[in-house]
Amino acid sequence: MSSVFFYARKDAKKNWKMFIFVIIAIAISTANIIIINGFMDGLTNGFLEKTMDTSSGHINIYPNEQDKYIEGLGIKEKKIEGMDEVAAYSPRITAGGALHYKEKFKTVKILALDPLKENEVTILLSKIDSGETLAANDRDGTLISYRLANDLKVKVGDEVTIVFENGKTRLFKIRGILHTGLAMDANTVIINFEEAAEQLNLYNKASIILVKLHDEALSGEYKNKISRELGIQKIKEWKQEIESVLSSFKTFRDISNLIIGIGLFTGGVSVGIVLYINILHKRRQIGILKAIGMKDLQILFVYILQAVFLGTIGILIGDILGYAGTKYLEAHPFPDPTLGSLGPRFHLFLIYDTSLVTMLIVILAAAFPAIMAGRTNIIKAIWGE
Amino acid sequence: MEIIKTNNLKKSYMLGKVEVKALNGVDTSIEQGEFVAIMGPSGCGKSTFLNLTGMLDIPTSGEIYIEGNDVTNMNSNKRAEYRLKYIGFIFQFFNLFNELTVMENVMFPMMLNKRPNYKERAKELLDLVGLGDRLNHLPSEISGGQQQRVTIARSLGNDPKILLADEPTGNLDTKSSIEIIELFRKLNREQGQTIVMVTHSPEIGGMADRIIHFRDGTIGN
Ligand SMILES: Nc1ncnc2c1ncn2[C@@H]1O[C@H](COP(=O)(O)OP(=O)(O)O)[C@@H](O)[C@H]1O
Ligand SMILES: [Mg+2]
Secondary structure: OHHHHHHHHHHHHHOHHHHHHHHHHHHHHHHHHHHHHHHHHHHHHHHHHHHHHHHOOOEEEOOOOOOOOEOOHHHHHHHHHOOOOEEEEEEEEEEEEEEEEOOEEEEEEEEEEOHHHHHHHOOHHHOEEEEOOOOOOOOOEEEEEHHHHHHHOOOOOOEEEEEEOOOOEEEEEEEEEEOOOOHHHOOEEEEEHHHHHHHOOOOOOEOEEEEEEOOHHHHHHHHHHHHHHHOOOOEEEHHHHHHHHHHOOHHHHHHHHHHHHHHHHHHHHHHHHHHHHHHHHOHHHHHHHHHOOOOHHHHHHHHHHHHHHHHHHHHHHHHHHHHHHHHHHHHOOEEEOOOEEEOOOOOHHHHHHHHHHHHHHHHHHHHHHHHHHHOOOHHHHHOOO | OEEEEEEEEEEEEEEOOEEEEEEEEEEEEEEOOOEEEEEOOOOOOHHHHHHHHOOOOOOOEEEEEEOOEEOOOOOHHHHHHHHHHHEEEEOOOOOOOOOOOHHHHHHHHHHHOOOOOHHHHHHHHHHHOOOOOOOOOOHHHOOHHHHHHHHHHHHHOOOOOEEEEEOOOOOOOHHHHHHHHHHHHHHHHHHOOEEEEEOOOHHHHOOOOEEEEEEOOEEOO
């Protein structure tokens, strides 16, 4: 084996000019994967964090299957409040409706909440672009999402009419413009919980209750406990809520994997081609290697080993480039209208995974030329054909 | 003792649909310690014979014995091992690894054979062929005659039982050719090295113990 290593090293060293391209291809492919995956993580995590921050508790309680609302809210709130690990909770009502301003009309999602309770669980009400947030007991005010505000050309201080799904209407004053970076930016209005309950005739009911625990790790245990004590079947942990966010990123993931796959494929092919050409140039030398007694398998190993050298150097350079690129973009993210900013996130496992996958591809790419080298016909190689 | 023996050795190549009979029934016997020259017109099968006895190629029919062992049908790994341990090859040109220095070229087959002290041995051999002062040169930095001497040094690393040389001086000027043959003579006399050498030149052939004449794939006289 040491002689195989010896020859592979010497041969690679002598041919470094040719191999520089292989190393560059591998390095670019590696850096590409690290940065793209970093971006995907940054994007996903950005959404996840925002979702967790603004739209979910550690545990979310939903109405039972056949019901539209959670019934007996008062008693349930009391029970939840009495649990040791519960830090806070916030019931919400969600309903359909429409927003009316001058001649314009837009369907909206009405989100009603109690600011005092909501602020203990999420930071939704702090996501304000302009104006002020909704104060406790402010039954005349509303927050409207920024895209809705743009569509209707309304601003802070304007008065708008909300049409509830049961046909009732009421005038609200816009206190602030909401900007979360999530889907709710499209068409959401936030109003006071009591006011919505009154308009919709929903006494003692809620659409969802967000529960915050002292320790998020207890969510599994508390999910069962709440289910038991409140007689509710549909309860989701934050992990489950995240899964639905993640699954909505599947298309993004698929596209980025495709880009990565193409990068790896072209990297692999260029490695394969350069090694193949090198081996064609070395036919006579391979013939001599065999003539002096090197075995087919040893010759195969020479070229696999060579690919591993090139792979190692290329991957190391790619790791450094990928790391530097990710770190730079993390510090200087692209501005993004919905998310605020869009940048990658660096994780060490990105380096491990990428290096491993790239090395596998390099070895795979080297396999064909290496096998070909091992099978070289001595006579033809030495007498040139 | 008989070191090489062939029995009705035949080799034919297919050139398209035409069968070319490169060897057509060769019976030879070469004794240990002999220095044999093989001569004959171009295309009469000399190289083919050497390749078969050196186990670089497989005969179409017939048998080859080395030290009495039938080596005709060994598998490719075994053949490689045999070549490494028992046979030294010298071709007409481009024998050396361009990537390796003179010293490394000589070391390499010994490393492959896991021979201890291969560095010392390589230096000894290069001294023997008169190139002790060229250890770190690349093959491209020395003359053709010197390259052939390095090849001889390399072929001796694992103390081969048989040295096979296919027109080793075919590419060299007279002076270098004589140096090579004198080296062969010396190895044969002093160390009892068995040598089978193909040559065109009657002068060079004349320096061998015995000449085997080939004609049209068979042995003539
Ligand atoms: N690989 C090959 N394919 C086809 N014909 C070959 C091959 N090698 C040798 N021959 C033919 O076999 C014959 C003997 O060749 P060779 O042994 O090289 O002769 P020599 O060395 O005596 O000049 C020649 O006619 C040559 O053309
Ligand atoms: Mg010939």
